[in-house]
Amino acid sequence: xxxxxxxxxxxxxxxxxxxxxxxxxxxxxxxxxxxxxxxxxxxxxxxxxxxxxxxxxxxxxxxxxxxxxxxxxxxxxxxxxxxxxxxxxxxxxxxxxxxxxxxxxxxxxxxxxxxxxxxxxxxxxxxxxxxxxxxxxxxxxxxxxxxxxxxxxxxxxxxxxxxxxxxxxxxxxxxxxxxxxxxxxxxxxxxxxxxxxxxxxxxxxxxxxxxxxxxxxxxxxxxxxxxxxxxxxxxxxxxxxxxxxxxxxxxxxxxxxxxxxxxxxxxxxxxxxxxxxxxxxxxxxxxxxxxxxxxxxxxxxxxxxxxxxxxxxxxxxxxxxxxxxxxxxxxxxxxxxxxxxxxxxxxxxxxxxxxxxxxxxxxxxxxxxxxxxxxxxxxxxxxxxxxxxxxxxxxxxxxxxxxxxxxxxxxxx
Numbered sequence: 001x002x003x004x005x006x007x008x009x010x011x012x013x014x015x016x017x018x019x020x021x022x023x024x025x026x027x028x029x030x031x032x033x034x035x036x037x038x039x040x041x042x043x044x045x046x047x048x049x050x051x052x053x054x055x056x057x058x059x060x061x062x063x064x065x066x067x068x069x070x071x072x073x074x075x076x077x078x079x080x081x082x083x084x085x086x087x088x089x090x091x092x093x094x095x096x097x098x099x100x101x102x103x104x105x106x107x108x109x110x111x112x113x114x115x116x117x118x119x120x121x122x123x124x125x126x127x128x129x130x131x132x133x134x135x136x137x138x139x140x141x142x143x144x145x146x147x148x149x150x151x152x153x154x155x156x157x158x159x160x161x162x163x164x165x166x167x168x169x170x171x172x173x174x175x176x177x178x179x180x181x182x183x184x185x186x187x188x189x190x191x192x193x194x195x196x197x198x199x200x201x202x203x204x205x206x207x208x209x210x211x212x213x214x215x216x217x218x219x220x221x222x223x224x225x226x227x228x229x230x231x232x233x234x235x236x237x238x239x240x241x242x243x244x245x246x247x248x249x250x251x252x253x254x255x256x257x258x259x260x261x262x263x264x265x266x267x268x269x270x271x272x273x274x275x276x277x278x279x280x281x282x283x284x285x286x287x288x289x290x291x292x293x294x295x296x297x298x299x300x301x302x303x304x305x306x307x308x309x310x311x312x313x314x315x316x317x318x319x320x321x322x323x324x325x326x327x328x329x330x331x332x333x334x335x336x337x338x339x340x341x342x343x344x345x346x347x348x349x350x351x352x353x354x355x356x357x358x359x360x361x362x363x364x365x366x367x368x369x370x371x372x373x374x375x376x377x378x379x380x381x382x383x384x385x386x387x388x389x390x391x392x393x394x395x396x397x398x399x400x401x402x403x404x405x406x407x408x409x410x411x412x413x
Contacts, residue, residue, distance in 0.1 A: 001259075004159045005227050006217075007252040008167035008197070011208025014146025016238040017216060018042070018153065019055035020253035023236020026153040034148050035062065037101045038141050042149065043079060047239050049248035054237035059142035088134045091119040098148060110151040110219065113320045118215045120323070121190040130323070143212050150216050157255060162221040163228055166198040167214075172205030187211040194319060196266060197223030206242050208249075219320075222266075230258040265348050267295065268322040269341035273302070274333055275310035282311060285332060292328035293321035349374055353384075356409040358402060360395040367391060367406040381410040 006012065006020070022028060022044060031042050045056045060079040089097070098111050119130040126133070135143075154162070169184035176185065184192070184199065188209055192199040195218035199209070233256045240249035274282075286297045296316040304310040313333065317325045326338040349372040357364040367387040372380040383406040385399070392399040 001160050001257065002158050003161045003163065003228065003230055003256060003258045004154070004157065005224075005230070005254045005256075006162070006164040006221065007227065007254075008164045008209075009203075010240065010247065010249050010251065011168045011170060011210075012164075012213035012217060012251050013210040013240060014143065014150065014212040014216065015057050015059075016240050016251040017150045017213060018057040018146060019044075019238030020236055020251045021150065021153040021157060021238070022057065023055040023238060024253045024255045025157060025234040025236070027156050030152045030156045031149050033101050033103060034145050034152070038097070038144060039063075040141050040145050042145070049237075049239055049243070049250050050246075052237055052248045052250055054239035054248070054250045056239035059145040091115065091130050091133055091135065094135060094144065097144065101148065103148065103152070104155060107148070107151045107155050110154075111148045113318075114147050114151070114215050114219045116320045117191060117194060117218050118187070118211065120320075121187045121194070121211070121215070124190050125186040146212050147216060150220075154220065159255070161258065162217075163224045164197050164217055164221045165224055165226065166200045167192075167217070168203060168208050169199055169201055170204060170206045170208035171202050172207075174207050183207050184209060185211065188214045191215055191218045194218050195221070195223070197221055198225075203247070204242075204244055206244075208240070208242075227254065228258055230254075230256040232256040266319055267316050268319045270315040270317065270322060270326050270329060270338050271341065272313050272329060272333065272335040272338045273304060273310055274313060274335060275304050275308050277311055277333055281333065282313075285313065285329075288332050289315055289325060289328060292325045293317055294325050349379070350376070354410060354413070356406050356413065358391060358405045358409065360391070360397060363395075365391045365394070365402075367402065369406055369410040371410065378411075381407045383407050383410075 028042065028044060035041055039062045040059050041062050043058045043060045047054055047056045094115050095112055098108060098115070103111070116130070118135070119133050122133045122135070123130045169188060172183050173180050174183055174185060183206070185207070188211055191211065191214040195214070197217060232254055235252065235254045237250040237252050240251065242249040282299050285299065289297050294315045294317045298314045300312040300314065302310055302312050313329065315325055315329060322340060326340070329335065329338055352371050353368050354371055355366050355368050358367050368384040370382045370384065371378055383403040388399050388402040388406065391397070391402045
């Protein structure tokens with residue numbers, strides 16, 4: 001499995017992630033849709049941090065001279081940083097801007113999920129809803145360029161899995177629009193709560209982990225106490241903006257192949273108890289909640305207070321879809337509360353659906369078959385019941401026999 005491993009001992013920011021992936025072999029030209037859409041350039045420089053050659057990336061206004069591809073002194077170039085540039089945008093306006101970039105569908109989905117995490121974190125910190133949040137720093141042109149740029153480079157590098165060692169937050173205090181706060185900032189703490197990776201303080205008094213970097217990694221990365229065992233193909237260092245006397249402010253990226261395994265997928269589990277739900281309503285929940293973003297829906301009979309019969313509804317969904325799915329669950333059932341079990345994980349196979357032909361009395365019939373594999377090693381096939389039922393009704397064969405033939409054909413192909 002193609003894996004990107006990050007060494008978070010000096011934190012992470014959007015710029016550092018961009019630099020690390022470009023240094024590890026990412027193609028700068030894939031960033032052009034962002035430059036064309038919001039009028040910025042990625043200024044890419046070669047720098048040295050305490051003896052470590054690293055790649056520094058700064059998002060600058062597009063009307064500056066140069067094409068941004070030359071390696072030169074990052075600090076001496078005459079340019080206008082895009083940091084903080086652009087209007088104060090709502091979450092909906094950021095989503096609309098991302099959708100206007102004509103990105104590949106998976107890249108657009110990743111970018112939108114990251115901004116939803118940022119919006120949820122800001123809303124949680126300020127006690128409001130994501131619809132009422134106005135992004136300031138994280139909605140500026142440079143932050144949008146960081147988020148979308150990282151998603152484009154991950155796709156370009158063919159990364160299937162991202163892992164990070166514990167991320168250093170830094171220490172001290174930082175001036176924000178609402179006043180002075182200790183590091184890590186409230187948004188970073190909220191994002192760390194939603195993420196799989198670990199957060200640690202220090203090792204210096206400076207902001208090492210930014211909200212943009214935290215949100216990108218909260219969506220993409222799983223945590224690891226140490227770098228995984230894998231075959232290294234490429235490596236590189238992304239430069240941060242700090243200069244310290246005794247340690248390089250860099251983010252190391254290592255790209256390589258790990259042994260095949262089931263994929264780990266971040267999930268949230270929602271649940272509610274119902275004591276007055278009609279059977280027809282319960283039967284429809286699978287379809288209605290999946291439409292809202294649920295990955296799986298279970299309804300379990302149980303005994304409630306005063307020995308009344310009831311049902312437990314459990315819903316698995318992606319963390320970024322939890323609010324929407326919970327709202328739909330409440331609307332469909334009338335429940336007064338939906339519990340969230342927090343962001344966990346599930347191990348999932350690589351899944352695809354193939355169509356195979358089943359021959360009965362000289363006539364071919366098509367049946368869809370689900371293929372489950374781990375790192376391209378197929379370990380299970382399962383014929384679609386509805387297709388098998390249709391063939392059985394037309395041919396007179398038992399459904400079980402149609403499924404058996406379809407699955408045997410899939411194993412042989």
